Amino acid sequence: MSTNVVGVDMGGTKILSAVIDAEGNILGTAKVSTKADEQTSAVIDRIAESIEKAINKSNVDNASIQAIGIGAPGPLDPETGVVIFAPNLGWRDVPLKAELEARTGFPTFVDNDVNVGTLGEHAFGAAQGVQNVVGIFVGTGIGGGIILKGELFHGASKTAGEVGHIIVKADGPRCGCGTRGCLEAIASRTAMAKQFRKAIKKKGKKSVLTKLTDGDLKIIRSGVLVKAIQANDKLTLKVFKKATKYLGIGIGSIVNFLNPEMIVLGGGVVEALDDTFIDNIRTYAEKYALPDTLNGVQIVRAKLGDNSGILGAAALARQRFEGT
């Protein structure tokens, strides 16, 4: 009987595939390099290869595999399974679903990586059994996903869940999207790195970050942030307070507008930090949400960590396959 699925987490540098059973147990995994600079067909060959390897390593029959789910970057059409645009991969209009189905023979379902991450938390993580959930993932950027009545909500242009582009401070800092004052432009790791550079290089502020990064403040990894916070670095704490304030304001807007039962916070920055970070965000969300609107709303940490991609893709495969 077909009871297993394969979940694929496709990133710009690596592709992780896993065979997962109905209870969310990971039976076997395989990792390959993306090598995004190679031809699209070669990259898709490697995805198929990682799927085959994961099945072999898990010691299950091909016949036990119901479907494949894959979380991929960039705007994509979850119905046709076409990746519209993925700058990390250099992809435009790639029919990922069709190509993988041709190679593997399994029904394949594709969705956006942050949508898949949110779905993973809903199926196997912090949001199990919760009907209406907003996932917020803070890393290089800020992405998100929306689950309504237990299902991913995609919206009119299939772009729902762009939490990072809620405008929290009109005419505020410039955002990569071309406008100003988006949440991502203040509270993402990229935005924080920019604030550190400005303070240290332009304003001459002292910070342990200079030593921790050997003076290279272009990209600040989450581990470096953790060390700077542990060292009670004044500048880091200030930038952090600002980021949590604005994350709280963004969540306040979401709670006032959509009033979901749960907000799940995940991503590299959230994973690296202790609960003070979440507590700060909650304090600001309480300040900005209308009285009583936060009553039924839980703000929690994501639980799946690095496995959210493969587990979410497994949930996607199962949910979409059963819906067909």
Place this chain on the structure above:
Amino acid sequence: MSTNVVGVDMGGTKILSAVIDAEGNILGTAKVSTKADEQTSAVIDRIAESIEKAINKSNVDNASIQAIGIGAPGPLDPETGVVIFAPNLGWRDVPLKAELEARTGFPTFVDNDVNVGTLGEHAFGAAQGVQNVVGIFVGTGIGGGIILKGELFHGASKTAGEVGHIIVKADGPRCGCGTRGCLEAIASRTAMAKQFRKAIKKKGKKSVLTKLTDGDLKIIRSGVLVKAIQANDKLTLKVFKKATKYLGIGIGSIVNFLNPEMIVLGGGVVEALDDTFIDNIRTYAEKYALPDTLNGVQIVRAKLGDNSGILGAAALARQRFEGT
């Protein structure tokens, strides 16, 4: 056969009831004064009286009435039909549904007035047949409602749709809700009146508003705004540009986050103004929404005007009765 419903629009000064058939035709209406300063039971008696009058005036049998729908102010529980708090009426924890059912004998369904207005546009107005809709009503305050998959969405604390309290400018103008920078604090009629007063009284700016209001700038009615705009009043146009900019930013956030098929704009301010107002809002929404996210999203004017309350309440009665 029961094919008609009664829709009731309950405001702080008047109660309007109407018998409405399955096609949305208004068969008969009755209006009574709310007299909110009287006892709660007397006010509810008058609602029941207006319902009876509307049925009599429409020349239909009581037996033809399927259910009653009523849109009421303030936070309320749409399931129990209890109005939790309505400052305009001086009500706290009033079991409106139960009281009206006891008086009329008809199954009665209650929801928030702006939710009902949005539902009206969905059933009989601008958003017919659209699955996912956000209604935004700009008047003294800014309220809204969310329709997802064809049904009102209430959220975890039954407060979903508080569009006026999306935070668009952190640390911006003070809002009546106790925080700062909410959309309502910049773009509602109350917020605009405040800006006019500040400019005229404190900064000595010239404006036709001084003459149009006989110097009483406490409340600026929509009609006065229209005249000032027609007169090309510099101050009015400036305040208006700001309001439409921030409405556009709020819509930009909504489009990025929820990506609904349609945004319906209604309420006193929107009704009073010509299409330049809507066009301005759309221009700013396009500027603040992510590229491509506005593709499938229509931004339109509400169609039902003063009838949105009774028609929405009729739709509520029908939808909820059929769901029981």
